[in-house]
Amino acid sequence: MKKQLLFVTCQNDSPDEGLSYAIDLAKTLDEGITILLVKLRKFRQRLEDIMAAVAFAEAGEHETARKIASVGEEDGSEETISILLEKCKNSGVDVGVHTVSDDLVSAISNFFKKKRTIDMVILSPSVMRNENLSARELKRLVRTTLRPVVTIAKQEMQRA
DSSP: OOOEEEEEEETTSOTTTTHHHHHHHHHHHTOEEEEEEEOOOOHHHHHHHHHHHHHHHHTTOHHHHHHHHTTTTSOOHHHHHHHHHHHHHHTTOOEEEEEEOSOHHHHHHHHHHHOOOEEEEEEOHHHHSTTSSOHHHHHHHHHHHOSOEEEOOOOOOOOO
16 A cells, blocks of 8 residues: 655645645655645634624624625635645646544544554645644644654745
8 A cells, every 4th residue: 555645734724835845745755645634713713703693693684694604614625625636636646635624633633543554744834824733732743643744834035
């Protein structure tokens, strides 16, 4: 069975950030890629959306309340998945995509229980920014996966 790299990215941000690096690494190591697309929905944001929907419902604006309450249900994941699949297939790398709605560490840990062919974990820039993964959670992830964990940080361009 061919080994795989696990590329973890957040659907809410730019999910293909860092994918080029993962593809190059997979080619170098002659491995496939499994993309774990995590849909993060911050609890605080969801609570704010619900409270806003309630306020509009109380004011008699039921259609607006429905729209606000349904934010995130139509997530565009099919389009995102097709873009990621196409990019990998055009590069000649075997790819599989799995989507989950969970916190990052739990999503990755649960994934490892199901799939044992993962050789390395690559965390995209979307995972590493916006407090999606704290330093404490990263340490826990490294301890629980027992595999190398590579983090990719997006370089900010500085003006001269």
